[in-house]
Amino acid sequence: MSSWLDYTINGLIVGNVYALVAVGLALIFGVSRLINFAQGSIYLVGAYIGWVAVVQLHTPLPLTIIVVAAAAAVVGLIIERFGLRPLQNSVRIAPLLATIGISFVLDQLVMLTFSPNPRALPSQLPDVRFQVGGGTIGPLDLLIAGVGLTSALLLFVFLRYSKLGWAVRAASQDRDAAMQMGVDVNRVNQAVFGIAAALGGVSGMLVGMYYNQIDTAMSLQATLKGVVAEVVGGAGNVPGAVIGSLLLGLVESYGVAVFGTSYRNLFAFLLLVVVLVLRPNGLFASARQAPPEPLTGTFIAPSRPVRIPRWALAVAAAIFAVLPFFPVSFYVLQTLINAWLLGMLALSLTLVAGTMGQVSLGHAALLAIGAYTSALLSLTLGVPVGLAIIAGGLMSAALGTLLISPSFRLRGHYVSIATLAIGEIVSLVILNWESVTRGPIGISGIPPLSLFGYDLISPTSIYWFSFIVMVVLALLQGRLLGSHLGRSFRAIRDDDIAARAYGLSLNRYKSLAFIFGGFAAGVSGGIAAHLYSYINHETFNTQQSILALTVVILGGLGNVVGAIVGSVALVGLPEVFRIAAEYRILIYGIVLLLLVRFRPQGLLGTI
């Protein structure tokens, strides 16, 4: 029995930490209707500032907390002022994408400054445990609980009794009406970002002390957990976020108690998906609350797509097709092979996010499903590689669509959250389903690409193979967009209510889009598996999902040619300029930010 009390204590302590992140997310969502994906990055920054303060400056604990809170708040203010305020009048999904870009930039800056290796963050507190009932509790647990409760109390007093707090509440209920009362919404945003960042930063520091370790992977996990807690509590609902966080902490802790540590995140994301499907407004939302705003056509900046004449496309395709006959280096071919593989993923995402308007942040899961299917079929059952890749595509289409179908009833930001969670779930299932996926060991010795019994080993043959597959997929997708099906997709994207009124079944068309997109992504993953010869649950991660999204926005959402141009640009240009790998993610983040700000329609325009 005693261990149950320990798990409960642990769950509540972890829940307190989540609450510090989630409350900030809820405040920001309340005022700006924005899910701040950079919240985890601020948490990361907080942890590292804490490390600098404790290890290098030897500050006492109370001062450390103040330093971290203040520095993180400054980061939050900078994000608000320079990252988000310029986007006030742009489409709704623009700030969300900007926060994703900002999180890439911040994470990479931390990684470049401090190196990706984990560091120890000592807690400065005596290492003793007190017996409480049948469990134990330490000074750090008490500190975390104390910081959590104090923050909640301060926040309550601020919102309830200060003028700025009233402004925050008013603005979160009706922004325009608040402005008409004389509330300066920019100041409210500043306040909210400053508070959210201070809480997030302190939270990161506390977690670092709790595990006595900090590393740059903390960022995404924190964002995800914060988002789960916030959505469970009801987006924008501050007390809800606290309760959602404690609930999440407990669910995880009990899940770990029963199934083991590697299941922790699986429980978190399953909780999220269940809540999103059953109660998208959160557990505590009452009927009176307005449903989440329709965010259809979320990122379709009105634009005139660049018309490229067919002969020009044909000439370009011909040039790339005959490229291997010219004395190009192995390195160039390798780069272009990567671009073609990314291009298939981008085709998939541009269909789903651009044409269909479902901005998916979990597209790498489709790669993973295709890759694992193809790898396992060829390796264990001896299925010919060509067939196995097609099977991988079909499996991605079927399983991917099935997994994503719970999110079909969601809109806008919620689709992005749900797909992100589903992507994480796929990766966690791969990690834990050892009997099939070989778990953390991964799959090695995957047979090389082969077609009709001939192994494709030379770079030239791999180049042609991937190029042809991509061109065929692109042609098919072009046909699809020109058909009535493409029109229906766009109709649903632009106004799902009107589309439904005209008899279009949303589920059917969303399924069709994901089936086609899933196939393209699955094929890409399948080919990649046979090229890499080794894959594991981390080969296809959220970073790739975001990279694909950047590619798609760069090319122009929904734009087939744009997806390919974007892939070549984002894979090729860093190679051309010989940019070191560790700076690439930073550059992707900056590209995303600049695009959202200055050219949301991308290079070739949205369709």
Next chain:
Amino acid sequence: MTNPAPEPLLTLSDVNTFYGQAQVHFDLSITVARGHIVCLLGGNASGKSTTMKIILGLVKPRSGEVTFDGASLIGLSTPQIVRRGIASVPEARRLFADMSVRENILMGAFVRNDRDAVAQDLDRMLTLFPKLGQRLSQRAGSLSGGEQQMVAMARALMSRPRMIVMDEPTMGLSPLYVDRVLELIRTINQEGVSVFMVEQNASLALEIAHEAYVLQTGKIVLSGPARALKDDPRVRDAYLGGSEAA
């Protein structure tokens, strides 16, 4: 056109407004005299609500001038305009639904820093709107439409404005409340607050207004003293969207 009031408080002159390519206002000119009730009539999509938004700085005109008490409002933010002394009763009330009635009314005094006088004004509101007294701690969202309209008006008055702009104050109210609201607008005006209101309900609005303008697809097609317009057959035609040109 004769302007019976010598001293203008708010003027819009030659305002042209666009939403993207579509032009909403064509050389719109409106004057609200100090101490008067001025009513802007017009059907759907005539540009009435946009006129409100121009005054409050929520929408920026492409050209033209807006002045309040002699100073230009162009380029000011909404909060800055509110601080100049313009309060608003927005369309459909737009209360802060999850805040209490008391908090909603006090939000109206957001731009003021004189706490004691604010408290006195809150008491004054309760004499002006006696029904709200029992509702002070209730969620504003739980009130009926008419009660919400009272809260919205009290909220607007709390900033001690020199002018209140109202967007369809009688919309969606029961006949009983319509009369009550019109009576209150008159009372407020008699206390020295100028009123600019946008209405669809022409006959009722003309009852209490001093001057009125009729807006049709972004152009003023008729204007003058309310008394005169009330009997003008063209008001009905223009107001109902008749085809006669300006």
